Amino acid sequence: MDYKFIEGTVTTPKGFTGAGICAGIKDGNTEKKDVMMIKCDTLCNAAAVYTKNLVKSAAILVTQENLKNGKAQAIVANSGNANTCTANGVEVAQGMSKLCASVLGVDSSDVIVASTGVIGVPMRLEPFEQKLYLMKKEMSKEGGTDCAEAIMTTDTVKKEMAMELTLDGKTVTIGGIAKGSGMIHINMGTMLSFVTTDAAISSEMLESALKEAVEDSFNMVSVDGDTSTNDTLAIMASGLAGNKEITEKNEDYKTFVSALKEACKSLAKQLASDGEGASKLLICNVKGAKSKKDAVGIAKTVIGSSLVKTAMFGSDANWGRILCAIGYSGMDVDITKVKVTFVSEAGELIVCENGAGVGFDEEKAKEVLLEDTITINIELGDGKGEAEAYGCDLTYDYVKINGDYRT
Amino acid sequence: MDYKFIEGTVTTPKGFTGAGICAGIKDGNTEKKDVMMIKCDTLCNAAAVYTKNLVKSAAILVTQENLKNGKAQAIVANSGNANTCTANGVEVAQGMSKLCASVLGVDSSDVIVASTGVIGVPMRLEPFEQKLYLMKKEMSKEGGTDCAEAIMTTDTVKKEMAMELTLDGKTVTIGGIAKGSGMIHINMGTMLSFVTTDAAISSEMLESALKEAVEDSFNMVSVDGDTSTNDTLAIMASGLAGNKEITEKNEDYKTFVSALKEACKSLAKQLASDGEGASKLLICNVKGAKSKKDAVGIAKTVIGSSLVKTAMFGSDANWGRILCAIGYSGMDVDITKVKVTFVSEAGELIVCENGAGVGFDEEKAKEVLLEDTITINIELGDGKGEAEAYGCDLTYDYVKINGDYRT
Numbered sequence: 067m068d069y070k071f072i073e074g075t076v077t078t079p080k081g082f083t084g085a086g087i088c089a090g091i092k093d094g095n096t097e098k099k100d101v102m103m104i105k106c107d108t109l110c111n112a113a114a115v116y117t118k119n120l121v122k123s124a125a126i127l128v129t130q131e132n133l134k135n136g137k138a139q140a141i142v143a144n145s146g147n148a149n150t151c152t153a154n155g156v157e158v159a160q161g162m163s164k165l166c167a168s169v170l171g172v173d174s175s176d177v178i179v180a181s182t183g184v185i186g187v188p189m190r191l192e193p194f195e196q197k198l199y200l201m202k203k204e205m206s207k208e209g210g211t212d213c214a215e216a217i218m219t220t221d222t223v224k225k226e227m228a229m230e231l232t233l234d235g236k237t238v239t240i241g242g243i244a245k246g247s248g249m250i251h252i253n254m255g256t257m258l259s260f261v262t263t264d265a266a267i268s269s270e271m272l273e274s275a276l277k278e279a280v281e282d283s284f285n286m287v288s289v290d291g292d293t294s295t296n297d298t299l300a301i302m303a304s305g306l307a308g309n310k311e312i313t314e315k316n317e318d319y320k321t322f323v324s325a326l327k328e329a330c331k332s333l334a335k336q337l338a339s340d341g342e343g344a345s346k347l348l349i350c351n352v353k354g355a356k357s358k359k360d361a362v363g364i365a366k367t368v369i370g371s372s373l374v375k376t377a378m379f380g381s382d383a384n385w386g387r388i389l390c391a392i393g394y395s396g397m398d399v400d401i402t403k404v405k406v407t408f409v410s411e412a413g414e415l416i417v418c419e420n421g422a423g424v425g426f427d428e429e430k431a432k433e434v435l436l437e438d439t440i441t442i443n444i445e446l447g448d449g450k451g452e453a454e455a456y457g458c459d460l461t462y463d464y465v466k467i468n469g470d471y472r473t
Numbered sequence: 474m475d476y477k478f479i480e481g482t483v484t485t486p487k488g489f490t491g492a493g494i495c496a497g498i499k500d501g502n503t504e505k506k507d508v509m510m511i512k513c514d515t516l517c518n519a520a521a522v523y524t525k526n527l528v529k530s531a532a533i534l535v536t537q538e539n540l541k542n543g544k545a546q547a548i549v550a551n552s553g554n555a556n557t558c559t560a561n562g563v564e565v566a567q568g569m570s571k572l573c574a575s576v577l578g579v580d581s582s583d584v585i586v587a588s589t590g591v592i593g594v595p596m597r598l599e600p601f602e603q604k605l606y607l608m609k610k611e612m613s614k615e616g617g618t619d620c621a622e623a624i625m626t627t628d629t630v631k632k633e634m635a636m637e638l639t640l641d642g643k644t645v646t647i648g649g650i651a652k653g654s655g656m657i658h659i660n661m662g663t664m665l666s667f668v669t670t671d672a673a674i675s676s677e678m679l680e681s682a683l684k685e686a687v688e689d690s691f692n693m694v695s696v697d698g699d700t701s702t703n704d705t706l707a708i709m710a711s712g713l714a715g716n717k718e719i720t721e722k723n724e725d726y727k728t729f730v731s732a733l734k735e736a737c738k739s740l741a742k743q744l745a746s747d748g749e750g751a752s753k754l755l756i757c758n759v760k761g762a763k764s765k766k767d768a769v770g771i772a773k774t775v776i777g778s779s780l781v782k783t784a785m786f787g788s789d790a791n792w793g794r795i796l797c798a799i800g801y802s803g804m805d806v807d808i809t810k811v812k813v814t815f816v817s818e819a820g821e822l823i824v825c826e827n828g829a830g831v832g833f834d835e836e837k838a839k840e841v842l843l844e845d846t847i848t849i850n851i852e853l854g855d856g857k858g859e860a861e862a863y864g865c866d867l868t869y870d871y872v873k874i875n876g877d878y879r880t
Contacts, residue, residue, distance in 0.1 A: 293797070422559055461876075
C-alpha cells in the first residue's frame with residue numbers, strides 16, 4: 067500500500083482553493099449551491115476525459131479547446147442546467163470561462179468549464195455575471211466541500227476524497243470531488259469529477275495516468291445505462307509537493323497511477339452507492355475469465371442488469387438472473403464452470419456452482435443481502451482475466467426521481 | 474392491406490386445438506393455469522427461433538432437436554419454472570415431450586417443448602404425469618385462450634391474435650399467443666410465443682418467413698434490457714387452408730410474410746404494453762437515417778433508455794433524454810438535423826428541431842403524454858433508413874414486481 071486515505075477534499079492538495087454558492091441558475095432556486103470555482107496559485111498541468119456521447123455539452127467544447135495546451139489554473143462549474151442542445155451554448159460557456167478568469171485573475175484559456183442539469187433549456191449568463199465576483203473573497207482551502215455541494219443534482223450526499231502518497235521522498239496529496247447520480251453508465255460513469263494533486267508531473271504523463279486510472283474506476287460504474295452528454299473528469303497538478311517532475315513512465319509514475327486509480331475508485335464507488343434512488347452499493351467482482359476483456363464485459367453486464375438490480379433491492383438471492391446476464395453478455399464463457407458467491411458484512415454465501423444452483427439457507431441469504439454493500443463474486447475457472455464493476459440496486463425511488471425531474 | 478385482424482387465437486387456424494390447466498408446477502399453486510398443450514390434426518411444417526443467451530432452458534435444447542426435420546404436431550409448455558440451470562433439465566423436458574406425445578397420440582419427436590418461470594429451481598415431472606392425461610378431453614378449438622393464460626407469469630393480460638389473408642384464392646388464417654413480460658430485450662423480445670397457420674408452406678419457406686417477420690417485430694421489443702434464457706417463438710403450418718404450397722419466394726410468399734410480420738407485430742406490441750409494471754406502450758419510429766442499421770440502433774437505444782422510460786411514466790416531455798440516447802446509440806447521425814415529435818391520441822407536438830429545443834406548450838405536452846400509447850417520432854433527415862421499436866415506461870411496479878419475484 068503506497069498511499070493512505072485522509073480527511074480532505076479537492077482543495078486539500080497544495081495550492082488549491084475553492085468556493086461554492088447559490089447563483090440561482092435554475093429559476094426559483096435561491097438556496098441550493100449551484101456554482102463553484104476552484105483555483106490554483108500556480109498554472110497547473112492538466113488533462114481531462116469526456117463523455118463518448120455524440121451529443122456534448124457546450125461546456126465540454128470550450129474545455130477541450132482550453133486544455134489543448136495541457137494547462138489550466140481554474141475550474142468553473144454549475145449545476146441546474148446542462149448547457150446542452152441549445153443555440154447559445156458555446157457563447158454562454160465561453161462567458162463562464164471569461165468571467166471566472168477575470169474574477170480569479172487567471173487567463174480565460176486556462177479555465178475548465180463544466181455544467182450539469184437539465185438538457186435543452188437555454189442557460190443564461192446573468193447569474194454568473196451577478197454572483198461570480200462575490201466568490202472571490204470566499205475562495206479558501208476549506209471551500210472544496212462547498213464545491214462538492216455545488217455540483218450536486220439529484221445526489222443525496224456530496225462525494226469527496228483525499229489521499230497521501232510518497233513520491234521521491236516527498237508527501238504528495240490527491241484530492242477530488244464528484245457528482246452523479248443518474249444517467250451514469252460505463253465509459254465515463256460519472257457526470258462531473260474534478261481531481262487535483264500537488265504532484266509534479268508533465269501534462270503528457272498526467273493525461274496518460276488519468277486514462278489508466280479511469281479504466282478501472284469511472285469506466286466500471288453503471289447506474290442506469292444512460293451515458294450522459296456532460297461527463298467530464300478533469301485533473302490538475304500543481305507540482306507544489308516538490309517531487310522530481312514525472313516525465314516518463316518510471317517507478318514514480320507507477321506509484322502515482324496506482325494511487326490515482328484508488329482515488330478514482332473511491333469517487334466511483336461513492337457515485338454508485340448514491341446512484342439515483344439507490345439503497346445499496348453493488349460490486350461485481352469477476353475472476354478466472356479467459357481475458358480481461360471477457361471479465362470486464364461480464365462484470366459490466368451483471369451490474370447493469372435491471373433484474374439483478376431489482377433482486378438486490380429486494381434482498382432476493384435470485385442468482386439465476388446473474389447466470390442469465392452472464393449468458394447474454396456476449397463474452398466467451400463456459401457456463402457449466404460458473405460459481406457465484408454473495409458477500410457482505412453479514413458473511414458469504416455460495417449460491418451457484420458449476421452453472422447450477424446449490425442448496426442454501428434462505429434465512430442466511432436474506433441476512434447477507436440486507437446489508438448496504440453487496441459483492442457478487444463470479445468465478446469462471448477459465449483463465450486469469452479479472453475485473454470489478456460498481457453499481458447500485460434499482461428502487462422505487464429511481465422511478466420517482468426520474469419520472470418528473472424536469473418540472 | 475392483404476390481411477385483416479379477426480377475433481381468435483392460436484387455435485383458430487384449421488386443424489388446431491388446445492387446452493390449458495393448473496398442474497401445480499410451482500409448489501402451492503392450485504389455481505393459476507400453468508400447463509398448456511396445442512395439437513394439430515395433421516403433421517405440420519414447423520420452425521422456431523430462440524434466445525441468443527448462452528444460458529438456455531433445457532426445453533430449448535429438446536425443441537431444437539425435435540425441430541431438426543422441420544416437422545411438429547404438438548406443443549407442450551408450462552409456466553412457473555424455467556427448467557434452466559438445473560441438473561435434470563433435459564431429462565424433464567424430454568419427459569414432457571414423451572408425456573404430451575402419448576396423451577395426444579403423436580410422435581414424441583414432433584413435440585415442441587417450452588418452459589418459463591424461475592431459473593435454477595429443479596422442475597419435477599410429477600405434475601405433468603398426474604395432470605397431462607386429464608387434458609386430452611379438454612382439447613378444443615376454443616382452448617387457445619386457456620393456452621394463452623397458462624403461459625402467463627407476471628403478465629397481467631393474456632396476449633393473443635388472429636388474422637385472415639387470401640393466398641391462391643383461399644382464405645388462410647394465422648393465430649398466435651405470447652407471454653412476456655420482464656427479461657425482455659431486443660433479439661427475441663419475448664419469452665414464449667406460439668404462432669399457427671393453416672397455410673400450406675414448406676418447412677424451409679416457413680423458417681425463412683419467420684426469420685423475416687421476427688426482425689421487425691419481436692426483435693424490436695425491449696422491456697428491461699435483459700435477454701431471457703427461455704425465449705422461444707415457434708410456428709406450425711397445417712396446410713389445411715388448401716392453397717398451393719409455397720415452396721419458393723414468390724408473390725404468395727411475400728403476401729404471407731407481410732401478414733405474418735403484422736401478426737408478430739401485434740403480439741410484440743401486446744408484450745411491450747404489458748411489460749412488467751408498464752402503464753404505457755412506447756413506440757419509437759425513426760425515419761431518415763443513413764441506413765436501416767442506423768435506424769434500428771437508434772430506435773432500440775431510445776426505447777431502452779431508463780431515463781426516457783421514466784420520463785414517459787411521468788408524462789414529462791424531457792426530450793433532452795431522447796437526444797442523449799440518440800447520441801450514445803453508437804449510430805451514424807448528425808445531431809444538428811434531428812427532429813423529435815411526440816404523438817398520441819391527444820395530438821402531436823414537435824419538441825426538438827435541428828437538434829435544439831423548440832418552444833412548446835407544457836399543458837399540451839402533458840395532454841399528449843398522458844395517453845396510453847405514445848409514439849416518439851425521430852426524423853434524422855440524413856437518408857432513407859427506417860425502423861420502429863416497441864417498449865414501455867419504467868414504473869414503480871416494475872421495481873415492485875422484480876424486487877421479490879422468486880419468493
